[in-house]
Amino acid sequence: MTTERTAEVGRLAGDVGVADRVRVRYAKTGRLRFVSAIDLGRVWERALRKARLPIAYSEGYTPHPKVSFPDALPLGYASTGEYAELGFAEPITIGPAMRRLNAAFATGCEVLDARGVAPGERRLSKWLGRALWCLSYPEGTDGAALVEGAQTILDASAWPVGRERKGETTEVDLRAPLVDLVVSEDDPPRVAALLDASEPPLRPTEVHTGLEIALQTQEPAHQHARAADGATLPTPRLISRTAQGAPADGGLLEALSGEHLAATAAFDATREELRLDRLDQPGP
Amino acid sequence: MRAHGALGARVVPLHPRRQGAVPIVSTTERPTRSVWPRLEPLLPHVQRPARYVGGEDNAVVADHADCDSAWLLLYPDTYEVGQPNQGLQILYEVLGEREGTVAERAFAPWHDLDALMREHDIPLFSLEQHLPARAFDVLAFSVATELGATNVLSCLDLAGLPLRAAERDDDDPIVLLGGHVAFNPEPLAPFADVVCVGEGEEFVLEADRVVRRWRQAREAGEGWSREDLLVALSRVDGAYVPGLYAPRYGRAPGGAGMPPLRETAPTRADLPEAVSKRAVSDLDAWPYPKRTIVPLTETVHERYSVEIFRGCTRGCRFCQAGMVTRPVRERSKETVTAMVEQGLAATGFEEIGLLSLSSSDHSEIHELATDLAKRYAGTATSLSLPSTRVDAFNVELADELAREGRRTGLTFAPEGGTDRMRAVINKMVAEEDLLRTAETAFAGGWRQLKLYFMIGLPTETDEDVLGIADLALKVVELGRRHGKRNRVTVSVGGFVPKPHTPFQWAAQDRPEELRRKVRLLKERVAGERNLKLSYADPEPGLVEGLLARGDRRVADVLERAYELGARFDGWSECFSLDRWEQAVADVGLDLDWYVTRERGRDEVLPWDHLDAGLDRHWLWEDWQDAQRGRALEDCRWMPCYDCGVCIGLDLEHQTGHLPVAYADGR
Structure with missing residues (x-):
C-alpha cells in the first residue's frame, strides 16, 4: 500500500535495547480486521522476511518462524491491544528493528510497543487474563440512555444474554466476567468494557446485546424481555480491543508496560485506533 | 438502440x-x-x-x-x-x-x-x-x-x-x-x-x-x-x-x-481474414513480475513465481497450452536469478516457483536449480519446480531441490497407460523408462509417486484403459521393494479436445463412457492398499467441451445457463449438468453435435479465423499420424517439421539447446 505511515508511536521512537526475545503490542486495524488469525500469522512471517530481520526458525522439515500469538482476535474486530512474542536468531536492536518491520507490514498492522524479555520472565499468556474493549457507537446514539443502561447492568447480580449457536439459543451471563462498564462523555458515545477471560469466552458483541436489553427494560411498557428484538440501540460502527493485561483492582496491568489501566483508558486508546482506521479509508 | x-x-x-x-x-x-x-x-x-x-x-x-x-x-x-x-x-x-x-x-x-x-x-x-x-x-x-x-x-x-x-x-x-x-x-x-x-x-x-x-x-x-x-x-x-x-x-x-x-x-474490407496471435520475442526484455502482490488471506499458490520459458515443442497432441504458446522462448539464467532475488526482497515470500510447461526442458535448468538451491540454503526458502516429465533427470533435479527437506511426493504424467496410447498422444516415454524412473525415485528415498493419466483419448480401447492400472500396479510393486509403506496415487481425468491442437477434430467421450472406464480401473486395482485411485467427475468436462469447441451460437446457451443460475462451474459444489442441459434444450442446440462428434478434414471450425501460428494442414497430418500411432520428435533438437509457427510469427526458438541434427554437422 502506498498510504504514508505516521510517525512511530510510543516507545518505538527511541532505541529500546537489545534482545533476542521480544514482546510486542501491536495494532490490527482498518481492513486488516477482516483477516483471520491464521492468515495474520503469514502476514507477520512475510513482513519479518521482507524487513530482513533475523527471525529464528523451528527445527525440522518444515521450519516455522518463532512468532507466537498467545491469543486470537475474532474476525471483524479491530485492536490496538494485540500481543506477540518474537524469537530472533541473534540479538537485535529493538527500536530500529520494529520500525523496519512496521515499514514492511501491510497497512493496518503496526507494532506499537516492544521490549526485550528477561530470562525466566512470566509467560506472555499469563498476562492476558483481562481485556479492555471499546464499542464506538454511530452518530445519533443516545449517550444518556447508555449511561443508565450500563448502570443497570452493573447493579444487577446477573445479566443473561441470549447466544445463538448452530440454530440453538443458549444463555450466557454477561455480568460475571464484566469488571467495569463505562460510557464516554463525548458524542457519539463510546462504551468501555473491562472483561475477564471466561469459559466459554464472552463475545464483545454480547456487551452490546446486554446494553440493548438494558435499554429496553428502562422503558416502562416493557417487561424484562431479555431478548434484543427492539431497535432502540444502533449497532456499534466499530468494536475494538484496546489493551490486555493481568487483573488488578478495578482495572488491569497492561501486559507489556505493567502500567495500571482503568476502563476509561479505552477512550484514549481508541483515539489512536480511529486514527489508524482513518488512515486506511480506501478511495476518495 | x-x-x-x-x-x-x-x-x-x-x-x-x-x-x-x-x-x-x-x-x-x-x-x-x-x-x-x-x-x-x-x-x-x-x-x-x-x-x-x-x-x-x-x-x-x-x-x-x-x-x-x-x-x-x-x-x-x-x-x-x-x-x-x-x-x-x-x-x-x-x-x-x-x-x-x-x-x-x-x-x-x-x-x-x-x-x-x-x-x-x-x-x-x-x-x-x-x-x-x-x-x-x-x-x-x-x-x-x-x-x-x-x-x-x-x-x-x-x-x-x-x-x-x-x-x-x-x-x-x-x-x-x-x-x-x-x-x-x-x-x-x-x-x-x-x-x-x-x-x-x-x-x-x-x-x-x-x-x-x-x-x-x-x-x-x-x-x-x-x-x-x-x-x-x-x-x-x-x-x-x-x-x-x-x-x-x-x-x-x-x-x-x-x-x-x-x-x-470480417464485415469490413480492411480487416484481415484471420487474426494472428501476439507473442513477445524476448522474455528477458519483459522481466515481470517484479513486485508480486502478497495476499492477506490464503490463496491457491503463495510464492514468488517467474516463468523460465514460454512455449513447448514436446508436441503432446492433446495439449493446447503447448501448441498455442509456441515457439519456445527461454528466459536467461541471469535474468531469472536477478528476478528471484528482487522478487523475494519485494515480497517476503518463502517459496520460489519456476514456471513453464516443462521445467526440466530449460537448457540451463540444472545450473539454475542448483544455484538457487545453494543461494537460499538455510534461509527457510523453498523452491518449487512444477515438472511432470517422466525421466531420470527429473528425479535428479527433485533430489537436488529436496536436499534439506523431506522426500515426500513426486509427480509424473505419463498420460497414457500403454506404449501404443502414448504414441497416439505423442507423450513419448516407453514403459521400461517409466519403471526405471520410478525405481530411481523410490531408491532415492521418495515415498510417494503421483501418476497423472487421461482417459477418453482418441483410439482408446479398454486394453489401453486397463494399461493404466497395470502400469500403476507395477510401480506399486517396485515401490514396495524399497519400503512397505511407499504409495502410488493414480489420478485420472477425462480428455477434452481443444482448439488449435491435432486433436481438435476428435470425438469426446460422454460421461457415461468415462464412468464405465473408471469402473474398469477400479475393478483392476481393487484390494491394492498402497494404490489410491482418484478421478474427476466427468460431467463438467461435457460443458468444458461444449465451450472449448463451440461456435457463436453457444453464446445463447451460456447466457441461458447463467440465467438459470450457473456460476463458478469449475467448483464441483456449484456445477450442475442439469442446468446446462436445460439451457442447451431451451436454445435448441445439440450437445452431442458439439462435443461427442468427430469432425472431418474440410469442416469449417469456429476458430479458423484465429491464427495461433499452427498450419492447419500440419495439424491435420499430425492428427492422421496420431491415429496411426506415429510419434513425432521435439523440434528443439530434431529438424523442423514445419508446424508453421516460427515462419508465420517471424520468431525463432530461443534456447540454449543445440539441435542434434546440426550438432552432428549434418
Missing part, C-alpha cells in the same frame, strides 16, 4: 432483464465514489471477507482524478484462485508502471456477497479503492478456463454493463477478454468488445494508446462512436473484435440437425 452499422450484421436476440440484476445506468460520467462505506457493513456476514478488502503489500493505489486511462483487471473466479494468476500480475505491473495509467484488480464475489451486492445495489468493485467497475475505461478479463465463462457474465452483470457488446453505449467501458480461452472465444464473442489473442504485455500497452485517445475525445465532448472505437482497437496486432466478424451457417444436411458453420468472415 443506436444503429450499429457493421455491428448490426448479426441480429442480437433481446433477453428479458435478469431478475435481481443491478439496474443499468449508462452515463458519460465515470463514477468516482468508493463503495467501501456500503460494503464494509456487509463483510461480517460473508465467508472469508478478507477476499474483498484489498490493502495487500505491493498493491498500487493511484489517483484516478488525473489519469489518462484506467484498467480494471478481472479474474472471473474467487480471489484465492485468481490472485496468484501470473498473467494478471504481469499486466497489473506493465500497465501500472506506465505514467498516467491506473490498473486495479477485481474478482468474482462468492454467492453470499453476490446476493448481498444485488440486494444493496452495490456494483462490482476494484480491490484497490473499491471503485465501481464503471469507473474504469477497460474491463480486462483473464479467462484461463472455459468453465469460468458464466462468471464473466456475472461480473459484467454486477458491473451494471449490458451483457451483450452490441447493446453497449458509446461511453460504456470496453470489455476485453484474454487468456487461453481467447483461442476460441466464440461462445463468449457476443459479450466481448475485444479479444486479445495471445500474449498481453505489448498488446495492452498498444491498446492503451487507443483507450487514451478515446478518453480524451470523450472528455472533450466529442466522443467516438462505439464502432469507431472498436475499429481503432482492431488495428492493434493480436486484437480480434468479434463484432466486426460474422459467422455464416449453411443448411443442415438433409434439412434436419445442426446447420454447419460455413465461415467466420
Whole structure:
C-alpha cells in the first residue's frame, strides 16, 4: 500500500535495547480486521522476511518462524491491544528493528510497543487474563440512555444474554466476567468494557446485546424481555480491543508496560485506533 | 438502440432483464465514489471477507482524478484462485508502471456477497479503492478456463454493463477478454468488445494508446462512436473484435440437425481474414513480475513465481497450452536469478516457483536449480519446480531441490497407460523408462509417486484403459521393494479436445463412457492398499467441451445457463449438468453435435479465423499420424517439421539447446 505511515508511536521512537526475545503490542486495524488469525500469522512471517530481520526458525522439515500469538482476535474486530512474542536468531536492536518491520507490514498492522524479555520472565499468556474493549457507537446514539443502561447492568447480580449457536439459543451471563462498564462523555458515545477471560469466552458483541436489553427494560411498557428484538440501540460502527493485561483492582496491568489501566483508558486508546482506521479509508 | 452499422450484421436476440440484476445506468460520467462505506457493513456476514478488502503489500493505489486511462483487471473466479494468476500480475505491473495509467484488480464475489451486492445495489468493485467497475475505461478479463465463462457474465452483470457488446453505449467501458480461452472465444464473442489473442504485455500497452485517445475525445465532448472505437482497437496486432466478424451457417444436411458453420468472415474490407496471435520475442526484455502482490488471506499458490520459458515443442497432441504458446522462448539464467532475488526482497515470500510447461526442458535448468538451491540454503526458502516429465533427470533435479527437506511426493504424467496410447498422444516415454524412473525415485528415498493419466483419448480401447492400472500396479510393486509403506496415487481425468491442437477434430467421450472406464480401473486395482485411485467427475468436462469447441451460437446457451443460475462451474459444489442441459434444450442446440462428434478434414471450425501460428494442414497430418500411432520428435533438437509457427510469427526458438541434427554437422 502506498498510504504514508505516521510517525512511530510510543516507545518505538527511541532505541529500546537489545534482545533476542521480544514482546510486542501491536495494532490490527482498518481492513486488516477482516483477516483471520491464521492468515495474520503469514502476514507477520512475510513482513519479518521482507524487513530482513533475523527471525529464528523451528527445527525440522518444515521450519516455522518463532512468532507466537498467545491469543486470537475474532474476525471483524479491530485492536490496538494485540500481543506477540518474537524469537530472533541473534540479538537485535529493538527500536530500529520494529520500525523496519512496521515499514514492511501491510497497512493496518503496526507494532506499537516492544521490549526485550528477561530470562525466566512470566509467560506472555499469563498476562492476558483481562481485556479492555471499546464499542464506538454511530452518530445519533443516545449517550444518556447508555449511561443508565450500563448502570443497570452493573447493579444487577446477573445479566443473561441470549447466544445463538448452530440454530440453538443458549444463555450466557454477561455480568460475571464484566469488571467495569463505562460510557464516554463525548458524542457519539463510546462504551468501555473491562472483561475477564471466561469459559466459554464472552463475545464483545454480547456487551452490546446486554446494553440493548438494558435499554429496553428502562422503558416502562416493557417487561424484562431479555431478548434484543427492539431497535432502540444502533449497532456499534466499530468494536475494538484496546489493551490486555493481568487483573488488578478495578482495572488491569497492561501486559507489556505493567502500567495500571482503568476502563476509561479505552477512550484514549481508541483515539489512536480511529486514527489508524482513518488512515486506511480506501478511495476518495 | 443506436444503429450499429457493421455491428448490426448479426441480429442480437433481446433477453428479458435478469431478475435481481443491478439496474443499468449508462452515463458519460465515470463514477468516482468508493463503495467501501456500503460494503464494509456487509463483510461480517460473508465467508472469508478478507477476499474483498484489498490493502495487500505491493498493491498500487493511484489517483484516478488525473489519469489518462484506467484498467480494471478481472479474474472471473474467487480471489484465492485468481490472485496468484501470473498473467494478471504481469499486466497489473506493465500497465501500472506506465505514467498516467491506473490498473486495479477485481474478482468474482462468492454467492453470499453476490446476493448481498444485488440486494444493496452495490456494483462490482476494484480491490484497490473499491471503485465501481464503471469507473474504469477497460474491463480486462483473464479467462484461463472455459468453465469460468458464466462468471464473466456475472461480473459484467454486477458491473451494471449490458451483457451483450452490441447493446453497449458509446461511453460504456470496453470489455476485453484474454487468456487461453481467447483461442476460441466464440461462445463468449457476443459479450466481448475485444479479444486479445495471445500474449498481453505489448498488446495492452498498444491498446492503451487507443483507450487514451478515446478518453480524451470523450472528455472533450466529442466522443467516438462505439464502432469507431472498436475499429481503432482492431488495428492493434493480436486484437480480434468479434463484432466486426460474422459467422455464416449453411443448411443442415438433409434439412434436419445442426446447420454447419460455413465461415467466420470480417464485415469490413480492411480487416484481415484471420487474426494472428501476439507473442513477445524476448522474455528477458519483459522481466515481470517484479513486485508480486502478497495476499492477506490464503490463496491457491503463495510464492514468488517467474516463468523460465514460454512455449513447448514436446508436441503432446492433446495439449493446447503447448501448441498455442509456441515457439519456445527461454528466459536467461541471469535474468531469472536477478528476478528471484528482487522478487523475494519485494515480497517476503518463502517459496520460489519456476514456471513453464516443462521445467526440466530449460537448457540451463540444472545450473539454475542448483544455484538457487545453494543461494537460499538455510534461509527457510523453498523452491518449487512444477515438472511432470517422466525421466531420470527429473528425479535428479527433485533430489537436488529436496536436499534439506523431506522426500515426500513426486509427480509424473505419463498420460497414457500403454506404449501404443502414448504414441497416439505423442507423450513419448516407453514403459521400461517409466519403471526405471520410478525405481530411481523410490531408491532415492521418495515415498510417494503421483501418476497423472487421461482417459477418453482418441483410439482408446479398454486394453489401453486397463494399461493404466497395470502400469500403476507395477510401480506399486517396485515401490514396495524399497519400503512397505511407499504409495502410488493414480489420478485420472477425462480428455477434452481443444482448439488449435491435432486433436481438435476428435470425438469426446460422454460421461457415461468415462464412468464405465473408471469402473474398469477400479475393478483392476481393487484390494491394492498402497494404490489410491482418484478421478474427476466427468460431467463438467461435457460443458468444458461444449465451450472449448463451440461456435457463436453457444453464446445463447451460456447466457441461458447463467440465467438459470450457473456460476463458478469449475467448483464441483456449484456445477450442475442439469442446468446446462436445460439451457442447451431451451436454445435448441445439440450437445452431442458439439462435443461427442468427430469432425472431418474440410469442416469449417469456429476458430479458423484465429491464427495461433499452427498450419492447419500440419495439424491435420499430425492428427492422421496420431491415429496411426506415429510419434513425432521435439523440434528443439530434431529438424523442423514445419508446424508453421516460427515462419508465420517471424520468431525463432530461443534456447540454449543445440539441435542434434546440426550438432552432428549434418
